[in-house]
Amino acid sequence: MSARDTDWDGVRLHVVTGKGGTGKTTVAAALALALAAGGRKVLLVEVEGRQGIAQVFDLPPLPYEERKIAVAPGGGDVYALAIDPEEAMLEYLEMFYGLKRMGKVLTRMGVVDFATTIAPGLRDVLVTGKTSEAVRRRDRSGRRVYDAIVMDAPPTGRITRFLNVTQEVAGLARVGPVKNHADLVRGVVASPETAVHFVSLLEEMPVQETLDGVAELHGAELPVGGIFINMVRPTGLPKDVLDSALKKRFDHAELALGLKAAGLVGESADASAIAQALAEEVTEHAHRTRLEKRERASLAKAGTPRYELPLLADGTDLAGLYELAEAIRAQGAA
Amino acid sequence: MTKTAPVLDIDAILDDENTRIIVCCGSGGVGKTTTAAALGLRAAERGRSVVVLTVDPAKRLAQAMGLTELDNVPRRVKGVGSQGELHAMMLDMKRTFDEIIEAHADPERARQILTNPFYQSLSSSFSGTQEYMAMEKLGQLRRSGDWDLIIVDTPPSRSALDFLDAPERLGRFLDGRLIRILMAPAKAGGRSAFKLLNAGFGIVAGALTKVLGAQVLKDIQMFVSALDAVFGGFRQRAEQTYKLLQAPGTAFVVVATPERDAIREASYFVERLAEERMPLAGLVINRLHRSPAPALSAARSTAAAEDLESRGEHELASAVLRLHAGRMQLAAREQREQEHFMSAHPTVPIAHVPAMAEDVHDLDGLREIGDLLAS
Numbered sequence: 001m002s003a004r005d006t007d008w009d010g011v012r013l014h015v016v017t018g019k020g021g022t023g024k025t026t027v028a029a030a031l032a033l034a035l036a037a038g039g040r041k042v043l044l045v046e047v048e049g050r051q052g053i054a055q056v057f058d059l060p061p062l063p064y065e066e067r068k069i070a071v072a073p074g075g076g077d078v079y080a081l082a083i084d085p086e087e088a089m090l091e092y093l094e095m096f097y098g099l100k101r102m103g104k105v106l107t108r109m110g111v112v113d114f115a116t117t118i119a120p121g122l123r124d125v126l127v128t129g130k131t132s133e134a135v136r137r138r139d140r141s142g143r144r145v146y147d148a149i150v151m152d153a154p155p156t157g158r159i160t161r162f163l164n165v166t167q168e169v170a171g172l173a174r175v176g177p178v179k180n181h182a183d184l185v186r187g188v189v190a191s192p193e194t195a196v197h198f199v200s201l202l203e204e205m206p207v208q209e210t211l212d213g214v215a216e217l218h219g220a221e222l223p224v225g226g227i228f229i230n231m232v233r234p235t236g237l238p239k240d241v242l243d244s245a246l247k248k249r250f251d252h253a254e255l256a257l258g259l260k261a262a263g264l265v266g267e268s269a270d271a272s273a274i275a276q277a278l279a280e281e282v283t284e285h286a287h288r289t290r291l292e293k294r295e296r297a298s299l300a301k302a303g304t305p306r307y308e309l310p311l312l313a314d315g316t317d318l319a320g321l322y323e324l325a326e327a328i329r330a331q332g333a334a
Numbered sequence: 335m336t337k338t339a340p341v342l343d344i345d346a347i348l349d350d351e352n353t354r355i356i357v358c359c360g361s362g363g364v365g366k367t368t369t370a371a372a373l374g375l376r377a378a379e380r381g382r383s384v385v386v387l388t389v390d391p392a393k394r395l396a397q398a399m400g401l402t403e404l405d406n407v408p409r410r411v412k413g414v415g416s417q418g419e420l421h422a423m424m425l426d427m428k429r430t431f432d433e434i435i436e437a438h439a440d441p442e443r444a445r446q447i448l449t450n451p452f453y454q455s456l457s458s459s460f461s462g463t464q465e466y467m468a469m470e471k472l473g474q475l476r477r478s479g480d481w482d483l484i485i486v487d488t489p490p491s492r493s494a495l496d497f498l499d500a501p502e503r504l505g506r507f508l509d510g511r512l513i514r515i516l517m518a519p520a521k522a523g524g525r526s527a528f529k530l531l532n533a534g535f536g537i538v539a540g541a542l543t544k545v546l547g548a549q550v551l552k553d554i555q556m557f558v559s560a561l562d563a564v565f566g567g568f569r570q571r572a573e574q575t576y577k578l579l580q581a582p583g584t585a586f587v588v589v590a591t592p593e594r595d596a597i598r599e600a601s602y603f604v605e606r607l608a609e610e611r612m613p614l615a616g617l618v619i620n621r622l623h624r625s626p627a628p629a630l631s632a633a634r635s636t637a638a639a640e641d642l643e644s645r646g647e648h649e650l651a652s653a654v655l656r657l658h659a660g661r662m663q664l665a666a667r668e669q670r671e672q673e674h675f676m677s678a679h680p681t682v683p684i685a686h687v688p689a690m691a692e693d694v695h696d697l698d699g700l701r702e703i704g705d706l707l708a709s
Contacts, residue, residue: 278630
């Protein structure tokens with residue numbers, strides 16, 4: 001155990017959600033790396049069958065099997081598991097009912113298909129159930145097999161329903177084995193050992209969805225984690241320059257002189273034309289910066305820790321993931 | 335060399351009277367709903383009678399179109415200029431499902447189905463139901479003949495392809511073998527008929543009872559037998575919608591942002607549409623970053639900024655040059671992502687919409703996007 005204090009000490013299950021396009025999978029992967037840093041063992045799970053983890057780590061598609069996919073800074077291992085609901089169901093039948101040999105018959109009869117695609121909530125119980133099992137699993141000496149589990153969860157719009165499994169299977173099972181299993185899973189998901197993190201951007205819709213999602217989780221008494229603000233661009237320009245741009249009093253002449261001094265343009269006419277175009281960029285940037293400030297303030301209303309992750313200029317490659325993991329650690333999220 | 339793609343001529347599609355359905359699809363968060371609404375407004379203002387069917391619009395966008403209630407009925411959008419008409423509606427999947435039941439069953443049977451716990455949970459929470467009902471609603475709107483253009487935005491699902499697969503999956507279940515097992519007791523007049531069936535069926539029924547419990551099984555059995563009596567052939571209905579999507583009057587517009595995941599999904603979608611012989615109109619690339627000074631490259635700008643910084647001169651200019659360099663890098667990256675798509679699908683027409691600082695708040699915002707789409 002590291003001696004560092006982090007905001008989520010004691011949390012073993014980190015659920016990562018976010019609106020489509022916010023980089024949820026990337027953040028989940030970086031968080032797993034950050035949590036593993038310094039010699040810990042972390043499992044990164046995927047529940048939607050999109051093979052997003054494999055893509056982020058630039059690997060061939062992952063099977064339904066826990067395998068090591070990355071080494072964290074300072075030692076520490078990240079394992080990955082792509083949960084396939086059908087496999088999870090067969091495993092579940094075997095574990096709890098000793099029905100392994102039935103698998104083929106059930107598959108042929110369409111029962112597995114029914115359970116994993118049609119039956120309301122069952123699919124979610126199966127994948128959250130498999131995840132909870134990994135959270136609770138201990139080795140022979142009684143120690144937890146994984147120090148932490150990170151789940152790349154469904155998007156914000158569906159997260160509460162996804163985690164609120166007992167509610168979800170209510171129509172299917174008010175009593176009986178499915179209900180019992182759902183209750184067990186709910187116990188893990190709703191415990192203080194779980195945190196549901198949101199990934200957002202400094203844009204209106206993702207921020208609104210994040211706030212709605214936080215409120216929904218509170219309503220369902222599920223544990224709200226932090227907010228990871230992704231793809232943050234550097235402000236770059238001093239505040240007075242941005243202010244003057246907003247007031248349409250940006251100093252073109254000064255910029256044109258600078259462009260000439262840098263040897264970018266010869267003629268004064270060229271300098272002025274380019275300065276004009278660049279000034280347009282500055283004004284746009286000033287507007288965006290103002291909007292971002294507003295969105296930042298909105299996110300603060302959620303009342304939960306926030307972390308900022310930089311926009312990676314070259315897109316997300318493996319090096320970028322480590323950069324994000326470092327940013328996560330530096331801000332105390334892991 | 336920079337690759338180029340054929341231009342997606344939006345107005346030609348909107349103006350063509352043979353275009354009766356436009357389906358906007360793509361992965362989550364790329365701006366499908368906004369694109370659908372902007373296309374709808376533009377088509378209406380070019381003289382067509384349009385209905386936009388949206389599944390899960392953001393509040394602001396719904397407000398922009400004057401939609402305040404989720405009532406499953408097309409509402410006329412006010413403030414639309416000129417000859418055409420724009421209606422918009424939000425899908426209420428449970429109500430759509432209820433309406434199908436009510437339309438096809440006598441009151442007693444309808445009540446049986448509507449109060450069945452399994453039905454209630456299937457109709458409001460199964461993610462495939464949303465896809466199924468969106469397609470069902472599309473079929474209804476088309477049959478009503480009230481509009482000459484229907485624009486539908488596809489549900490936010492796990493994968494952009496779900497709305498093609500889910501109806502088939504639900505149909506397969508409702509018409510399938512499992513249903514026949516589940517219905518056997520009801521057909522045999524209520525007493526347990528599992529014994530009458532072969533051993534395989536018996537094992538399955540036993541396993542289901544063990545896992546789900548007898549009451550749940552009974553709910554499901556009641557539901558499917560009531561439903562079957564109402565109207566067989568869910569799969570048949572799914573097939574009809576499928577054919578509608580293949581018809582020449584349908585145009586698929588795939589929406590993406592210039593990012594790796596979204597472009598990858600768009601590629602899958604284009605390939606899948608070709609496999610299914612569904613008519614693709616083209617790709618819309620949303621939120622593209624461009625620079626008003628494209629001739630000044632990222633490398634030159636960075637070098638110039640470094641030069642000024644080392645001399646300790648013109649701080650403003652060096653900061654602006656750094657900003658510009660970042661912008662050009664982003665633009666270059668987006669161009670690369672697009673080119674991946676163009677290499678794989680050189681004949682697919684593309685339209686571009688530049689990134690805007692703020693989200694759409696009103697009809698003017700939608701109009702602006704429409705203009706950009708068509709330019």
